[in-house]
Every structure is written in C-alpha cells, then in structure tokens.
Amino acid sequence: MKNELNDLYQEVILDHNKNPRNFGDMHDANHSAAGHNPLCGDHIDVDLKVKDGIIEDVKFHGAGCAISKASASIMTTTLIGQSVEEAKEMFKQFVDIVTTDPEEEIDTLNLGKLAVFCGVREFPARVKCASLAWHTMKNALDDESGASTE
Ligand code: FES
Numbered sequence: 001m002k003n004e005l006n007d008l009y010q011e012v013i014l015d016h017n018k019n020p021r022n023f024g025d026m027h028d029a030n031h032s033a034a035g036h037n038p039l040c041g042d043h044i045d046v047d048l049k050v051k052d053g054i055i056e057d058v059k060f061h062g063a064g065c066a067i068s069k070a071s072a073s074i075m076t077t078t079l080i081g082q083s084v085e086e087a088k089e090m091f092k093q094f095v096d097i098v099t100t101d102p103e104e105e106i107d108t109l110n111l112g113k114l115a116v117f118c119g120v121r122e123f124p125a126r127v128k129c130a131s132l133a134w135h136t137m138k139n140a141l142d143d144e145s146g147a148s149t150e
Contacts, residue, residue, distance in 0.1 A: 009116040012074075017066040022076035026059040033143055035136030037064070037128050044072055046136040048079075055079050055087055058137070065129050067120070072133030074113050084141055090114070091138045098127050 029047035036043045044062035048055055058076040075094075079087050093111070098120045100106060108115040120130045 006119060009119060012113075012116045013066060013070040016070035016073040020060075020069055020073040022057075022059045022073065022080075024059055024061055026057060029057075029059070031140040031143060033136045033140035035062075035132050035139070037068070037132050039125075039128055040065070042068060042129075042132070044068060044133050044136055046072070046133060046140050048137070048140055050084060050141075053083050053085075055082050055084065060133060060136075064132065067126050067129040068132045071117065071130045074116070075133050075137060078113055079137070087141060088138065091134050094134050095131060097121070098130050 026047035026049065029049055031048040031050055032045065034043060034045045042062070042064035044060055044064055047059045049057040058079050060072040060076060064072075078090060082090070094114055094117070097106065097111065097114060097117055100121055102122045106118050108118060111118075117130050120126050
C-alpha cells in the first residue's frame with residue numbers, strides 16, 4: 001500500500017512538473033516576492049492578487065527542480081479562493097509536513113493535495129526545494145508594500 005501511494009504521489013509530482021498550473025506573470029498582482037534557494041541557486045517568484053482578504057489569483061515563475069516546480073504548482077491550485085489567514089495556516093501545515101521526523105506518523109486524511117509531499121521529509125536535502133514556493137508566498141503575503149486597498 002505504501003509503495004502504491006508513493007507511486008501515485010510521484011505521478012502527481014511529475015504531472016505538475018511537466019504541466020505546471022498557474023505558471024507565468026501576473027500584471028495586476030498586489031503581493032509579490034522573489035524566492036531563492038541558496039543551496040542550488042534556483043529561484044521562484046510568486047505573485048498574488050488579494051481582494052477583501054481572499055486570494056483571487058496566484059501565479060509563479062522561475063527556474064527550479066521538479067520538486068520545487070511541482071510544489072509551487074500544487075500550492076497555487078490549493079490557495080486560489082482561500083483567505084489570507086487560511087493560506088498562512090496552510091503554510092505552517094506544509095512546513096510541518098516536510099520537516100516532521102520521518103519516524104512519526106502523519107495523518108494524511110485532512111491534507112488533501114499536500115499529502116504528496118509527506119515523503120520529502122525522508123530527504124532533508126529536498127526540504128528547501130519543496131518549501132521554496134511556500135516561503136516565497138508567505139513573504140509575499142507579509143509584504144504590504146505592493147498591497148492595494150481596493
Ligand atoms: Fe534547486 Fe530544488 S535543486 S530548488
């Protein structure tokens with residue numbers, strides 16, 4: 001069962017790497033941040049359009065490995081329609097998923113699409129890859145400099 005799940009998760013990651021969702025520029029973003037993985041030099045930029053506390057749109061662009069790209073892609077599909085507070089909660093949840101001790105059980109029932117990243121904690125070198133887009137998104141939401149008041 002565990003192997004079947006891993007295969008399924010791997011398929012999801014490969015699919016999002018090959019066909020990243022919400023990849024590209026956003027011209028009317030009101031929250032943006034640039035993310036950089038110092039371990040490899042890869043970078044991902046995240047743009048968000050937030051209105052009345054709700055994330056109406058998210059886009060990302062940049063260059064990174066399959067895990068970082070798939071993670072960014074899945075993140076965008078997870079965040080659209082969520083409130084800023086929910087997005088910050090998901091950020092915490094995601095960081096927990098990829099940093100929890102591999103020996104510890106994770107309840108995947110309520111994780112939705114994020115469950116595909118449970119295996120990352122077994123590969124500490126990939127944790128930064130998987131969390132790059134999430135940290136960048138969090139920085140973008142925390143940065144009010146580009147926020148409009150509409
Ligand atoms: Fe650079 Fe993964 S190797 S983000």
